[in-house]
Amino acid sequence: MKILVPLKRVADPDNANKVKIPASGDKIETTGLEWKPNPFDEYALEAALRLTEDGKAPKTRAGEVVVVTFGPKETEPTLRAALATGADKAIRVDATDDKLDGDLVARALKTLVEREKPDVVVMGKQAVDGDSNQVGQILAELLDWPLATFAATIKEEKGALLVGREVDGGVSTLRVRLPAVVTVDLRIVAPTSVYSQKTAPAFKYNDGVRFAALPAIMAAKKKPLTEVKLADLAADQALKVQYTAFQPPPARKAGIKVKDVSELVSRLKNEAKVI
Amino acid sequence: MADVLVVAEAADGKLKKTTHSAVTFARQAAAALGGTYSILVIGDALGDAAAEAATLGAAKVLVAQASSLKDYVAERYVPTVAAAAKGTANADPRTSATYAVVVGTASAYGKDLLPRVAARLSAGFASDISELLPEGGKLKYKRPMYAGNAYGVCTVSTPVQVVSVRQSAFAAAEPTGSTSPIEQVAVVPPSAAAERVEFVSFDQVKSERPELTEAKVVVSGGRALKERFNEVLDPLADVLGAAVGASRAACDAGYAASDLQVGQTGKVVAPSLYIAVGISGAIQHLAGMKGSKVIVAINKDADAPIFQVADYGLVADLFATVPELAKQIQAARS
Ligand SMILES: Cc1cc2nc3c(=O)[nH]c(=O)nc-3n(C[C@H](O)[C@H](O)[C@H](O)COP(=O)(O)OP(=O)(O)OC[C@H]3O[C@@H](n4cnc5c(N)ncnc54)[C@H](O)[C@@H]3O)c2cc1C
Numbered sequence: 001m002k003i004l005v006p007l008k009r010v011a012d013p014d015n016a017n018k019v020k021i022p023a024s025g026d027k028i029e030t031t032g033l034e035w036k037p038n039p040f041d042e043y044a045l046e047a048a049l050r051l052t053e054d055g056k057a058p059k060t061r062a063g064e065v066v067v068v069t070f071g072p073k074e075t076e077p078t079l080r081a082a083l084a085t086g087a088d089k090a091i092r093v094d095a096t097d098d099k100l101d102g103d104l105v106a107r108a109l110k111t112l113v114e115r116e117k118p119d120v121v122v123m124g125k126q127a128v129d130g131d132s133n134q135v136g137q138i139l140a141e142l143l144d145w146p147l148a149t150f151a152a153t154i155k156e157e158k159g160a161l162l163v164g165r166e167v168d169g170g171v172s173t174l175r176v177r178l179p180a181v182v183t184v185d186l187r188i189v190a191p192t193s194v195y196s197q198k199t200a201p202a203f204k205y206n207d208g209v210r211f212a213a214l215p216a217i218m219a220a221k222k223k224p225l226t227e228v229k230l231a232d233l234a235a236d237q238a239l240k241v242q243y244t245a246f247q248p249p250p251a252r253k254a255g256i257k258v259k260d261v262s263e264l265v266s267r268l269k270n271e272a273k274v275i
Numbered sequence: 276m277a278d279v280l281v282v283a284e285a286a287d288g289k290l291k292k293t294t295h296s297a298v299t300f301a302r303q304a305a306a307a308l309g310g311t312y313s314i315l316v317i318g319d320a321l322g323d324a325a326a327e328a329a330t331l332g333a334a335k336v337l338v339a340q341a342s343s344l345k346d347y348v349a350e351r352y353v354p355t356v357a358a359a360a361k362g363t364a365n366a367d368p369r370t371s372a373t374y375a376v377v378v379g380t381a382s383a384y385g386k387d388l389l390p391r392v393a394a395r396l397s398a399g400f401a402s403d404i405s406e407l408l409p410e411g412g413k414l415k416y417k418r419p420m421y422a423g424n425a426y427g428v429c430t431v432s433t434p435v436q437v438v439s440v441r442q443s444a445f446a447a448a449e450p451t452g453s454t455s456p457i458e459q460v461a462v463v464p465p466s467a468a469a470e471r472v473e474f475v476s477f478d479q480v481k482s483e484r485p486e487l488t489e490a491k492v493v494v495s496g497g498r499a500l501k502e503r504f505n506e507v508l509d510p511l512a513d514v515l516g517a518a519v520g521a522s523r524a525a526c527d528a529g530y531a532a533s534d535l536q537v538g539q540t541g542k543v544v545a546p547s548l549y550i551a552v553g554i555s556g557a558i559q560h561l562a563g564m565k566g567s568k569v570i571v572a573i574n575k576d577a578d579a580p581i582f583q584v585a586d587y588g589l590v591a592d593l594f595a596t597v598p599e600l601a602k603q604i605q606a607a608r609s
Contacts, residue, residue, distance in 0.1 A: 016421045017558055028425050040540075102390070103399060128539065128559075131420050132402050133381075137349075137390035146350055146472035149387045152533065162475065166533050167383035170479040174348065177471035186523060186540060187533060238432075240399030244415065245428040252565065255586040257577075261596060264571065264589055265603045272569045272586065274492075274548040275515070275604055 001063040001156070001178075001196075003048040004118035005087070006109060007041040009071060009078045010129040025245045027098070037078050040124025044184050046209040047194050048122045049086045051156055054198035055205060062198050064088045066116055070095045070105060076225065084212035084220035095230045101241045102130075106138035108233035113143060118179065120161065125150055125183040136183035146176040152187040156197045277375035278334070279305045279312040280360050282392070284384050288322020292489050293380035295447035298331050300407060300440045302448065304376050307409030313337060313374070315359050315460070317352060319345035325457050332451035341462040346477070349388050350469035356388070357395040358463045360435060374435065376414070381439040382488075393437035400437045401429055405444040422539040422562035442488050443545035443566055480532050487535065490518030492548045495537055495564070498524035499553025499574075499593060504531055507594065508552065511601040514608070520544065520564075522554045538563035553593045556581025573597065 011019060012034040020029040037045075045067065052063030067082040068091040069075050079090035093108060113121060126133035140147035152171065153164035160177045166185050176182070187193060191204040212220070230237065258264045268275045279301040284291040294314070301312035311334035316325045321340050328336045339355045362373040377392060379385035381403045393400035406417035408428065416438060420427050431438070487493060492515045496508045504525060512519050521531035523538060537544055539562035549567035554560060556572070556579055564570070565584055572585035575592050582588040589596065 011421070013422060013558065016424045019421050019424055021425060028421070028427075101399070103394075106394070126540065129421055131418075131422070131539065133386050134390035134393075134400050134402055137387065138394040138400070140468070141353065141391040141394035144466050144468045146468045147387075147391070148472075149349075150383065167387075168534065170477060170534060172347075172477045173475040175473040175475050177473075180471070186536075187527060190527070240433050241401055241429050241431050243427045243429045247417070247426045247428070249419070249423055249426060249565070252584050255570070255582070255584075255588060257582070257588045257590060260591075261589070261599045261603055264587055264600065265607050267587055268548070268569070268571070268604075269607050272548075274569050275607065 001052055001120065002116070002118045003052060003063065003065050004113060004116055004121045005041070005045050005048045005065060005067045005082070006121070006123050006135070007045065007067050007069045007078055007082055008038045008127045009035050009069065009075045010038045010127055012036045013039070013128045016128075021246045021248050025247060028246050037081065038124055038127045040126060040128070040184060042209050043186070043189050044122045044124045045082055045085060045087065047151070047154060047184050047188050049210070050194040050199070050205065051120070051122070051154065051196045053196060055196075055203040056200065058086070061088065062196065066091065066118065068093065068109070068112060070100060070108070070230070072096060079225055080220050081212065083223040083225070084217040085210060086216075089223065090225040092225065092227050093230050093233060094227055099237070099239070101239045102132050102134040103138060103240045104234055104237060106135050106142060108230060109135070109139050110142045111233040113139070120178060121181045123181070123183050125185055136181050140181040143181070145180050147181045148174045148176050149183045150185040151182050152185050152193060154182065154188070154194045156195060158197070277308040278310040279308070279376040279378060280374035281312060281314045281333070282356055282377060282379040282385070282389070283314050283316045283324065283328055284380065284382060285316055285318050285321055285324040288320055288324060290316070290324045290327045291382075292447055292486070293382045293385065293442055294328070295331070296442045296445040297378050297380045297440055298448035299445040300378055300404070302332070303407045303409070304378070304414060307407070307414060308375065308412060310375070315339065315356065317344060317355060318347070329455040329457055330450035331448050331455070332453060333455040336455050336457045337460045338457060339460050339462050343462065346474040347384065348469070348472055348474050349391050350472050351465045352388055353391045353395055354463040354465050355460070356392045359460050360392070360396060377435065377437045379439050380442050382442065385439045389437055389439050396435050396437065397433065398435040398437045399431035399433045401431055402439045404438055404440045419562070422558045423565055424558065441543055443543050480534050484512065485516070485518045487518045487520055487537070487542050487544055490544070491546050492517035493520050493537070493544050493546045493564070493567070494550045494552065495520035495522065495554060496525055496531065496552045497522040497554035498528060498530070500525060500530055502530065503594070507597050511550070511597055511604075514601050514605045515548070522560050551581050551585070552597060554581055555579050556584065
């Protein structure tokens with residue numbers, strides 16, 4: 001099985017409370033923040049690695065994982081890190097973040113899919129900077145491929161994936177025949193979330209994503225990383241969604257600490273009038 | 276003139292409340308554009324859903340009903356929704372209309388369906404809108420980003436725009452007292468993708484409690500509750516008639532159903548009262564509940580970040596405090 005995994009570099013979400021909006025309100029200032037791969041994309045990579053191996057013998061690859069990112073040269077460490085974690089090949093689409101929207105990324109990915117011919121595209125359900133949650137869905141429609149969003153479990157079957165999706169009110173299970181697009185949710189990296197056909201049903205993964213070992217980091221330097229121009233993938237680079245301004249969130253007024261349950265109850269009743 | 280199409284969400288023969296939030300947005304958008312709004316009700320065994328939609332003041336209610344639409348699968352819904360938006364699905368072409376804005380709610384259904392509809396229409400898609408900012412007959416949208424640490428104002432440049440709205444930011448539309456005409460629209464056969472997807476099952480989490488996104492009071496628990504999650508929270512939720520929510524850590528550990536997760540990547544709630552019990556207050560959690568009117572936090576760590584957004588903070592051990600709180604609220608109410 002060949003899997004394409006799009007990865008995005010984002011400002012460290014745990015530092016997101018430090019993103020600044022200049023007085024002009026024309027952008028979000030992220031300089032000085034640490035960059036990290038979008039967590040959902042890391043989960044997608046972990047899912048893709050699990051689908052292309054026998055959990056017991058993860059060093060023997062049973063398929064191919066190609067990672068791709070959109071960004072300037074500085075985003076290459078994100079790809080190298082993915083190669084060190086186990087991806088086989090990387091592609092950087094030369095682009096700048098503020099000249100992209102979900103539609104353009106999806107259109108460019110469509111061309112890449114046609115070139116690379118993966119069996120599955122596994123991607124994060126959303127990037128935690130833009131919080132848009134749309135690229136996987138748009139890509140699936142452009143390709144006319146079946147789609148399973150918000151995957152919490154994936155089981156490989158012959159020529160298909162059985163996907164448990166976290167939706168409102170419960171879990172919806174779909175069977176998608178390949179090729180297909182899957183977007184993953186948080187719990188896709190739990191110990192028994194993803195099984196390739198090779199991995200024994202009783203096998204349990206470690207919780208969370210795997211980390212690269214030092215020798216793998218060295219070896220990753222030799223793995224292929226190619227650069228593609230955005231214009232080669234999408235002739236029309238006009239954005240369909242444009243940001244005209246940014247604003248800080250509304251401030252909450254400082255609260256108080258109460259001394260005990262009685263004070264809390266009396267304030268909720270008499271002051272806030274919510275009970 | 277530009278009209279708005281609401282894509283309704285129906286289940287068990289009824290409209291889901293998410294639809295009412297999208298209708299509120301549609302009223303605002305139609306007023307700004309000088310147009311009207313219609314509601315598309317789509318699915319199988321729609322029961323009273325269309326009749327209910329007809330009470331919400333729409334110019335008309337479009338109904339696409341077919342057994343092939345049983346068990347929601349995006350691939351089977353998208354072609355019909357797109358055709359309705361383009362006005363090519365109407366049984367009578369004389370009454371067909373094209374819509375400038377297609378809107379639904381950013382529920383799991385809307386998140387799954389609407390971007391695909393946008394792609395089919397070659398339309399731009401703006402998700403999870405928290406405010407509509409009309410400007411000179413044009414629409415601008417405000418939406419949270421960076422886990423709610425910034426808001427972006429955006430425009431969509433395509434002739435048709437597809438948007439999803441944040442349910443907690445748009446109050447549920449009330450009936451107007453009028454009745455809209457109901458019109459059947461054709462169900463468009465799906466494309467190749469639908470042949471390769473099979474609905475297997477839907478395992479519903481049954482709960483007697485109000486839905487999280489609609490509840491007036493939410494009691495949420497974190498990792499600290501451990502296996503005693505329900506034992507500790509249920510009595511408090513019972514006296515308050517509250518919905519129960521959870522942090523990701525509590526869901527991941529299996530203490531709470533994943534469907535209960537509140538946060539950036541879970542549900543967004545904005546009740547009158549939110550009680551966070553043993554929740555640290557990571558930004559991803561705050562993103563889902565900061566819009567609550569009154570926030571109470573109970574945490575034994577006085578420096579927990581949750582206290583930075585709480586109106587009332589109580590530094591205490593939850594295992595002793597929550598039962599006491601339930602008891603005193605009960606007493607205060609009777
Ligand atoms: C991509 C991504 C998306 C995420 N999305 C979400 C999301 O949507 N929602 C979400 O909630 N999280 C989300 N998270 C996780 C988030 O970052 C935190 O890890 C999570 O919210 C922590 O949950 P918690 O507060 O229950 O657990 P902890 O951080 O373990 O905090 C437990 C708290 O309980 C307190 N405590 C312990 N014992 C007691 C006691 N006896 N009495 C009183 N207090 C006690 C502790 O002081 C502590 O503050 C996401 C993370 C990532 C990476």
